[in-house]
Amino acid sequence: MQSHTLNTLRRGVAPLAAFVMVLSTAWVVFAHAQTQGTASQQPPTTTPEALFQDSTLTSTTNTINATWLPVVTADGTILYDDVTVQFAVAADGTLSVSGLQQNPSPRAIIDHFKAGNYIAIGHGNPPYLITIAGPSLAPGGATDWSLSVSPGGNGCSVPYNATWWVGPIMKSPYWPRIKAAGVPLQNYSYGVGGTSNCNGDWNPNSLLGFTQINGVLAITSFTVNGTDQPQPVAEIPYTYCNGKNGCKQGK
Numbered sequence: 439m440q441s442h443t444l445n446t447l448r449r450g451v452a453p454l455a456a457f458v459m460v461l462s463t464a465w466v467v468f469a470h471a472q473t474q475g476t477a478s479q480q481p482p483t484t485t486p487e488a489l490f491q492d493s494t495l496t497s498t499t500n501t502i503n504a505t506w507l508p509v510v511t512a513d514g515t516i517l518y519d520d521v522t523v524q525f526a527v528a529a530d531g532t533l534s535v536s537g538l539q540q541n542p543s544p545r546a547i548i549d550h551f552k553a554g555n556y557i558a559i560g561h562g563n564p565p566y567l568i569t570i571a572g573p574s575l576a577p578g579g580a581t582d583w584s585l586s587v588s589p590g591g592n593g594c595s596v597p598y599n600a601t602w603w604v605g606p607i608m609k610s611p612y613w614p615r616i617k618a619a620g621v622p623l624q625n626y627s628y629g630v631g632g633t634s635n636c637n638g639d640w641n642p643n644s645l646l647g648f649t650q651i652n653g654v655l656a657i658t659s660f661t662v663n664g665t666d667q668p669q670p671v672a673e674i675p676y677t678y679c680n681g682k683n684g685c686k687q688g689k
Contacts, residue, residue, distance in 0.1 A: 486512050494575065500525045506543045506575050518543040544579030549604050549627060550650045551581075555588055556676035557685040558595070559654075567591030567685055568676060570655070573604070580605025583648075585631065585657075588685070596640040596674060597657060600631025602648050615645050619666035625649055626658070639672035653678035 486509075493507035504521040511517065524537035551572065558566035567588035573581030585600040587593075603610050604627045610616060612628045621628070626647035632640040644661035647670070658673040660666055679685035 486510060500527065505577075546573060546575060546581055547579050547605050548573060548581060550652075551583055551604065551627075551648070551655070552650065552653075552678060553583075555679055555685050556655055557679050559675045559677055561674055562592040562595065564590075564592050565685070566595035566674070566676070568595060568597075576603065576605065578605060578609065580609070583629070594633070594636035596633055596636060596672075597631045597644070597646060597659075598633030598636075598640070600629055600646055600657070602627050602629025602631075602646065612645065615666060619645060619660055620668040621645070621647065621660050621666070632659070632661075 489508040489510065490504060494505040496503045496505070502523045502525075504519075504523075507519050507521050509517045509519055520541050520543050522537075522539040523535060525533050526536035527533060551570070553570050553572055556568050556570060558568075567590060568585050569588045570583060570585055572583035574583075576582050581604045583602050583604065585597065585602075587595045587598055603612065607613065607616065607623050607628075610628055612630065616623070616628055626649055629646050629648065630643050631646055632642050632644040639659045639662050641661065641664060643664075644659050645666050647658040647660060649656050649658075655676045655678070656673060657676065658670045660668075660670060662671045
């Protein structure tokens, strides 16, 4: 890169110089999601730095966006910012930074959900066992969560798998179904999932509601045999347990 370009980069945004040199062409990298107060599982450092490897990077023409970028301050505090870097392209193809926007990232919306292993309360013999994974970050501080059956559990554990979204209800990717079905708009976060081989109330693409109070996760189906309903048609409560290889009945 020519010397006048480096000077331009230093004047525009010195901490991003190395970042710009590496990302001279548009690309997309999805890094693992971070939660408030953690970054790359690294201990605090006294060297201010921006951990781009732990942000979500996206790009459009002449623009690179870093979402939930962990920025480490001199005292080791980790802040999260959304950063947009705009480039100007000279006639000979030389890049220079033409604009920079840096704003605090929205706080992640968790709504008490907790990742880990769960066992169904009063269902299944052997018991229903599931594992919750998340959160991964979505735009605006919303979060995505997922569910899968844990090893060693009942083959008919329901729902067998699922994904759901936590954030403002009318911004939910499932809002058209939520609105059309007329399901409750409070106390639930909605998603889809299910299993097809045990119970029609938990078929694939069933509209599911999720809520968690302390260690109890309640999963509610609003779909029966492919048709969404305004009232719950089935519900299973799960309780959190710490078993690394699944939960044992009664634990």
